[in-house]
Amino acid sequence: MHRDSLKVFRANKRNKQRTKMVVPIHVRLAETKGPLQPAHTLDATEKGIMFAGYRGELKVNDTVEIQHRHERALFRVVWIRLLEKSSEKHVGAESVSRKNIWGRGFPHKTDEEHE
Numbered sequence: 001m002h003r004d005s006l007k008v009f010r011a012n013k014r015n016k017q018r019t020k021m022v023v024p025i026h027v028r029l030a031e032t033k034g035p036l037q038p039a040h041t042l043d044a045t046e047k048g049i050m051f052a053g054y055r056g057e058l059k060v061n062d063t064v065e066i067q068h069r070h071e072r073a074l075f076r077v078v079w080i081r082l083l084e085k086s087s088e089k090h091v092g093a094e095s096v097s098r099k100n101i102w103g104r105g106f107p108h109k110t111d112e113e114h115e
Contacts, residue, residue, distance in 0.1 A: 021041050022040055025039050026039070026067040028064065029056070036065075037056055040053045047094055047095050047098070048075070048095060051066075052091070054089070068101045068102060068103075069103070076096050078092045078094050
């Protein structure tokens with residue numbers, strides 16, 4: 001599949017708008033129950049997030065526990081993007097538990113945005 005086609009395909013799968021949301025979170029691999037490490041969100045929907053600042057090792061399909069304030073939920077890592085000329089990575093993850101830990105709702109896409 002061509003890279004541009006993949007972008008359109010992925011964007012069309014989303015039925016909620018991404019909301020830019022930079023908030024502090026804590027992340028850890030769910031299987032390890034090790035210490036939570038600081039990170040931050042970049043954007044979010046009810047079903048997923050993009051986050052950065054996590055220093056630990058992650059692989060696609062890893063399950064991570066994310067804490068925002070006093071709420072926790074499980075997410076599955078869908079993609080990892082290493083930034084050029086930086087040790088930082090952006091991580092895309094989808095909610096496993098379908099629990100909204102953000103304390104807010106998210107706007108639905110309009111019909112025009114689905115096309």
